[in-house]
Amino acid sequence: MAVYTEIGDGELQAFLKDYELGTLLAFKGIAEGVENSNYLLHTDAGFYILTLYERRVKAEDLPFFLSLLEHLAARGIVCPTPLKGRDGVALRELGGRPAAIFSFLDGMWVRRPQTVHCAELGRALAQMHEAGRDFPMHRANALTVADWRPLHERAYEAASEPDESLHAFLSDELDFLENNWPKDLPSGVIHADLFPDNVFFLGDALSGLIDFYFACNDFFAYDLAICLNAWCFEPETTFNVTKAHALLSAYEKSRPLTQEEREVLPILARGGALRFLLTRLYDWNTTPPGAFVTRKDPGEFVRKLRFHRSVRSSSEYGFDL
């Protein structure tokens, strides 16, 4: 949750003059999104979300993100759709920050995803991958295999009480992944952060995908590997193969995996676990315990990584249940 930038009413009125949204009726900061400030906006034309981009999102990446959302929405993927101003431009400025207005998306994220949600996720993920195939812009993944070792070292150096055994374990894992990461797999635009809080449901039906601010060009199957990590473990970090089967088989209805994609899935899953382990570890080591931001325990992803290291064959992910 986050509302960082305070916007005055006069400033907002002036900003809205560039849109065809009628009179401003209400404006409230909402507790959603960690990187950005989000506001509920009510005008004569309806309810919207206004996003101000803070700190972590790079301004030069915003055209990619906004164009992608527009592209996906035009192809039937339900996601926040950027509204254009009278001049046709969606990315504007408010309060000294990049800003955009989006359609209001109904739905709630599911705190305890069940098998039915994993199936819905698989279906939507494949559709998103297909819908992004003709997206003309490109953004490299800034958090892929080459970026993990420097991040690992920065996290280690920032620790007040460095964990030597964890450092050795992760160094060993990095050696393996750097040597075995696939060079070429079916690729395109991936979400790269599709955790449960970024997927909305109405009842058991998936109603939208949000928070595309890690989206980039990478292996489609890596997006699936991230979802395996994010959706298919129980709270005590045991792997639920039924949920994984639901995710993978629903995905493959739209886009069957190649033999090579199936074979390297355990490696991609190790990479996915390590990527979130490292960002959480870095945040853990650089965030004072008393700070307002909730620190997420990196240990969860150490356990997930250990599971993927124990996998001997892709079939253990439940392809053929």
Add this chain to the structure above:
Amino acid sequence: MAVYTEIGDGELQAFLKDYELGTLLAFKGIAEGVENSNYLLHTDAGFYILTLYERRVKAEDLPFFLSLLEHLAARGIVCPTPLKGRDGVALRELGGRPAAIFSFLDGMWVRRPQTVHCAELGRALAQMHEAGRDFPMHRANALTVADWRPLHERAYEAASEPDESLHAFLSDELDFLENNWPKDLPSGVIHADLFPDNVFFLGDALSGLIDFYFACNDFFAYDLAICLNAWCFEPETTFNVTKAHALLSAYEKSRPLTQEEREVLPILARGGALRFLLTRLYDWNTTPPGAFVTRKDPGEFVRKLRFHRSVRSSSEYGFDL
């Protein structure tokens, strides 16, 4: 801003079964209110605000507040209107907390109120006082003259660096107010916290009053005195008599003050300044500087109190401009 209690989707679905609101469509924490958790709620039936009552609001006061809002709304005062469940009960429980759903109120609060806003406020305040006359419940003001000295001493004892000269100044002021506070003036239900962030406007027109969680039975003119403190000083804490005239004259169109009310207004204004000075001073002295909550500077009300002490006659508040 505050969202303290995390509510699961299943828990919320179950809660909503007691209302005639149709299907739940969206639910987002909003950054509004300091004492409570507030959420935007979207259902088939429309947009609403769900409030969970945290810490500071006493559970035994909630029936007074909710009944008052219902009473005022029925008499045309625009304020959040509590929705009743199927059983006719508005005050329910969610997440282990007292909870209620309210109508969604359009409007924004004005960061820099102008004279036109003060006139709107005066009109609405008098209408609210009139509308509350036949409200049958009673709640004593828990922050009136008898409560100030104990609060003053607690704030002083909590200070890490006690300010002796401020303590002497406030003790002297307390002596005066305890000896001169009026015993009997026209009374009824007052809002008691009608600062700009509790008054919504659409353009220049007042569109609603919110946050009645200090409402109580007390002198009507004390509510006006609080508004003089909250709305009629410029940012550098100089008194703007034009704004005060607009407030008072608009108020008197609906309810002219008695001669006695006019005469004691400087004393009531001193009391109003002292009341907010003391709660801010207490919060200041008991809140660690690093905490998430924004501490409001008590010095602003020291300056306001000094102004009211310099007033020789009520006419200085602009009654007869």
